[in-house]
């Protein structure tokens with residue numbers, strides 16, 4: 001059904017679902033966790049994160065991968081998460097979805113060395129540490145965003161309140177139209193305003209997850225995962241040259257991206273590796 005759907009409509013539906021349903025689903029799954037099933041929220045999260053064609057399969061059956069998951073969650077003092085597999089043509093090949101669930105793309109498993117796979121899993125597991133904080137921040141962001149939108153709407157409604165005891169039809173229409181206009185106009189602004197600090201928080205969490213993974217499986221393995229991503233991006237750029245984009249679009253994207261660049265992440269890991277070496281020598 002998804003395939004037949006027009007892509008613009010699909011994007012619109014995903015955006016609406018993210019804004020409206022996700023906070024409720026997140027709350028529901030917090031209160032009634034369903035550990036053995038791929039929940040609607042997980043499917044939505046996969047879809048939103050670009051794996052729209054995602055086919056969520058049963059929990060992983062590959063013995064080696066399961067071995068890594070158990071080994072690493074024990075090392076990191078975490079409950080072993082549920083891992084789901086998905087098919088995707090998109091770049092994201094491993095992700096932390098929500099409480100106790102990690103998704104791995106089939107390609108990721110096929111293209112990784114055992115050390116890289118361990119590093120990838122360790123990175124996703126590291127997100128488990130921050131999970132409740134992330135969920136709270138994510139819900140907070142939506143509440144703030146919608147609070148501001150509704151606030152603008154109520155403000156316009158209040159400011160344009162007719163002063164007459166018996167207001168004309170025109171005054172009433174004016175008041176309501178202005179409220180709707182304020183709500184719609186505030187939409188993209190509050191979206192970006194709340195997305196930027198949220199994204200900055202997410203970028204810091206990525207660096208933290210890399211650091212934790214590096215400590216557990218070795219910095220070299222984590223760096224190698226990121227270097228592979230750079231190589232893949234470079235191969236893609238030669239295959240499909242990037243289209244010219246406006247500067248301001250790039251600026252906005254810079255502030256709302258949830259992941260630091262691979263180069264930044266590698267530099268941070270190299271820094272930590274240096275520090276660890278110094279500590280060991282002392």
Ligand SMILES: [Zn+2]
Pocket residue numbers: 123124127206209
């Ligand atoms: Zn991550």
